[in-house]
Amino acid sequence: MIALIGNIIWLLFGGIFMGLAWWLMGLLALCTIVGIPWAKACFIIGNFSFMPFGKEPIERKYLTGSDDIGTGEWGLVGNVIWCIVAGIWLALGHLISAVACAITIIGxxxxxxxxxxxxxxxxxxxxxxxxxxxxxxxxxxxxxRL
Known part of the structure; x- marks a missing residue:
């Protein structure tokens, strides 16, 4: 119940904008064939950005216990390319939103x-x-396991 209330307040006070930004980056990535892995990640994280309370990001390697193409060396290469092309801009949007939210105690x-x-x-x-x-x-x- 608390997560639901948090998610509703989150949406009303700006969460919807960053979720839409993730989806926009996903749509831009879909414009090319090579961008499909990034688009998938954008839509997954975008959905999380709409309703983050009660959920948590985790590396697939820790969830499944094994590497896949996105968690191995190719995932690292993909993340470096992503960071240069779009990650910086999304991170900047979240940082600006964080500062705006932190102005009040309730935020x-x-x-x-x-x-x-x-x-x-x-x-x-x-x-x-x-x-x-x-x-x-x-x-x-x-x-x-460790």
Whole structure:
């Protein structure tokens, strides 16, 4: 219930704009065939940007326990290209939004969410979004493997 209220307030006070920015970057990436992996990541993170409370980003490698094309060396190359082309701009948008939210005390949790999204903006390839419970279970499972 708290996550639902947080998500509604988030949308009303600016979250919708950054979600739309992620989707716009995804649509631009879809204009080329080589941009499809970035577009997929944009739409996943864009959906998270619309409703971030109650969910958490996690690397697919930690969730599945194995590497795939987005979590290995090719994912690193993709993230470097992404960061140069679009990641900086999305991160800047989230940073500006975080500063605007942090002006008031009630906006501090929203500013923290924007900062988390700004970090993801630099390297969205290889990330996925799951509920907080699933993310915690994946962390526990991975700590047992180590």
């Amino acid at each position: 501090i949790p929203f500013a923290i969410q924007h900062l988390k999204l700004a970090i993801i903006s630099f390297a969205p390839i290889g990330q996925t979004i799951v509920s907080k419970e699933i993310a915690e279970a994946a962390r526990v499972a991975n700590s047992r």
